[in-house]
Amino acid sequence: MMRSKTKVVVITILLIAKFSFSGFAQTELRDLQRAASNFSSSLADSLPLNSSLGLNWSDAHIGKLFPSIPPSFGVGVSLGFTTMELSDMNTLADYLGFGGLPNINRMPFPGYTVEARIGGLFLPFDIGFKFGYLPSLEFSNFSIDYFLIGGDIRYAILNRPFLPRISVGIGFNYMRGSIGGSARSGGTFSFVDNAGNPEYITLNSPDVNLNWSTRSLDFTVQISQSFLIVTPYLGLGATHAWSRAGYEVRANVIGDIAGVNAYLSDQGIDMDVSGSGISSEFNSTSFGFRVFGGISLNMAVIRLDFTGIYSFLDGNYGASIGLRFQL
DSSP states (O other): OHHHHHHHHHHHHHHHTOOOOOOOOOEEHHHHHHHHHHHHHHHHHHHHHHHTOSOOOSOSOOOEEESOSSOOEEEEEEEEEEEEEOHHHHHHHHHTTOOOOOSSSEEEEEEEEEEEEEEEESSSEEEEEEEEEEEEEEETTEEEEEEEEEEEEEEEEEOOTTSOEEEEEEEEEEEEEEEEEEOSSOEEEEEEOTTSOEEEEEEEEEEEEEEEEEEEEEEEEEEEOOBTTEEEEEEEEEEEEEEEEEEEEEEEEEEOHHHHHHHHHHHTOOOEEETTEEEEEEEEEEEEEEEEEEEEEEETTEEEEEEEEEETTTOOEEEEEEEEEEO
């Protein structure tokens, strides 16, 4: 099952990241940096929502590990996506020689996890762990990678027979990833030196990589109620995230390297330029508020979860499906 889910994630990313590396147009370095900054801001808003995929189990609290007969625990897998606003990525991709990104306003951003949850000892709490990983995979002209790890702890503030279960929780997630490839030809970037003269740098045989990572602190409240073989649930989440996004172009750079670095320093542009390429990274902090919920089908010790997610601040959304064994 894990192999099939991994294939689904890979195929989804291939469809999203179908680059036709067409080469650079002449672009001002300031415009390139502005596009990279906007790209970073979009990711800072979108990544925390994606990192919340996984561990969206229907039960607000699964029960105790001890004392409990049987002990309460579960293991499973989930697969889903969240969206991100695409225009900023399109602009940066065009400047860096990419083409062929989907002509849509929002792009699905996939994720998958292997996950486990165990009940607490004596007190009504449970602890969850999740992990998702794709190694650096190369497909024809480009490569992708994905890594997610996280966990949470939830405490049941209402846990009585025949009444809904209500829990509050706190969790931490870390996620990183990248998409990269080779352009068919080099390109030229322009700037004005300190004497006011137009100058250019040219990149030959460039390899381009877009990369990102985020660390997020997540707070949740969830309510659930079981009815025979179904359990509907609803929750609210608040996230504070620290994110990083940027690009790296590895190439043979021809031009006035010292001049372009003097220009970047004078203009306060945080970009690294050397004879082997150019790169830049941006750090951002962001807040997010989301609603999540859905329903699970309960078949003996097997649970099948369907979850929807919506982010209030930026309008991004997502969905996931999970399958688990649970006692």
